[in-house]
Amino acid sequence: MTPTVGDGVKSRQPSPPTARAIRVVELLADTSMGPITIADIVRRTGQSRATAHAIVSELVEQGWAMRSRSSGEITLGPVFTTLATRVTAADPLIARARVAMTELSDDLHMPCFVARRVGPETISVVDQTWIPTADADGSVGTALPWITRGHPITLRPPFSREFFAWASHAEQDAWIAKAPAALRTRLRLALSAIAERGYSIERMTDDYVAVTDALNSLDSVSDSLRSRMGDLLTELTTIDYLPDELHGDLPVITIGAPVFDAEAVTASLVACPNRTMTPDALHDVGSRVRTTADGLSAI
Known part of the structure; x- marks a missing residue:
């Protein structure tokens, strides 16, 4: 205790x-x-x-x-x-994740990365694979520009939802409360959907990526400015997919599944399709990502 x-x-x-x-x-x-x-x-x-x-x-x-x-x-x-090299070499998550992530990336023909929680409000990309080319039909995704080893990502809503979908109600409430009011109902529904299916889905436009990068780089701006920029995100995308929205052509950028340590989510395994997918194809990739993440959770 x-x-x-x-x-x-x-x-x-x-x-x-x-x-x-x-x-x-x-x-x-x-x-x-x-x-x-x-x-x-x-x-x-x-x-x-x-x-x-x-x-x-x-x-x-x-x-x-x-x-x-x-x-x-x-x-x-x-x-x-x-020191960083020594820690990386001794870190069982990084060692095991590299093998599992590479196999998953080769199997799915798309980039993958692992992000780990490094603080109360920050995660960091600890390893990634890279698929530099695409098939003639463009079906193979390419890594996103912000997927670089060591890159920090702020756990600010609506980002990195798989880190909170399995959290306590109090933790979810505190995280959702940081979001603009217009996002909160959607966020709560999304967390429930993610916990049910086992993975989060990011769908976003190039404009959304630009605003996301801007938000992650603003460490000293006022809460009111961050809130206004958060409101802008609602005009650029709809957060995740709810169950009754999984039909037709689905634009998917990333699919992230949680890696557990005891009862808490301490890391996330993320695949990056970066393309439009059918519901069946999305479910297949999501299931594979979740199964691989479950294997890493044994650490």
Whole structure:
């Protein structure tokens, strides 16, 4: 049983300096950003220039970061990358997921990736396969541009629904409450449908992808602006598929199934058809993704 304050255990006091340093490391590890500068860190984190400079200087001193004298660009250092390699090699999920994901990708002829929960509100792509070509009829999907190893994805509604479809009612309520009011009823119905069939389905236009990427990159905007951008999503797509909508030609970008650790969803296995599918074809791919994810849940 986890001790509580009432059990006589002192509550943990927050450590703002630690949180600020962790945020800088997270930015450096975001491969989608490329090299960043002190100015980028200040803009993305809201930290003062003096604080950002002090954190970067210590990271450089400890080998966790490197800074170019000519351009001022900051990248991950050898000590950090060595530690990351050791952790990856020792991680049973990554080791097993690579084999299972590659077999699934080869069987389905489409890219796949595994995303893992790395914080209360963040998941990260830990591995992926790549199918660079398409058949003459265009039936083979290609990987989406944001599927890169190490790329963080914010667990903000309506994204990554398979992480919440099996959560408690309280957790679902808290997550749904972060969505614009216009999305909440649809989200609740979608979570129920996902739990019933075993996987989520993403259907979105190029405009939706652009707005999704924009939302994931906005860490310091106000809640009101994020809410307005969330409202824009309702004009670009309809969230997931409900049971009575699974008919006709179905545009499908991704199909994601949960990977469980004990009772919680800690990761997601995702296939990327990126094409229009029949209901039968969608069900076949979804069933295969869910079966593979179930195998990984034994870890």
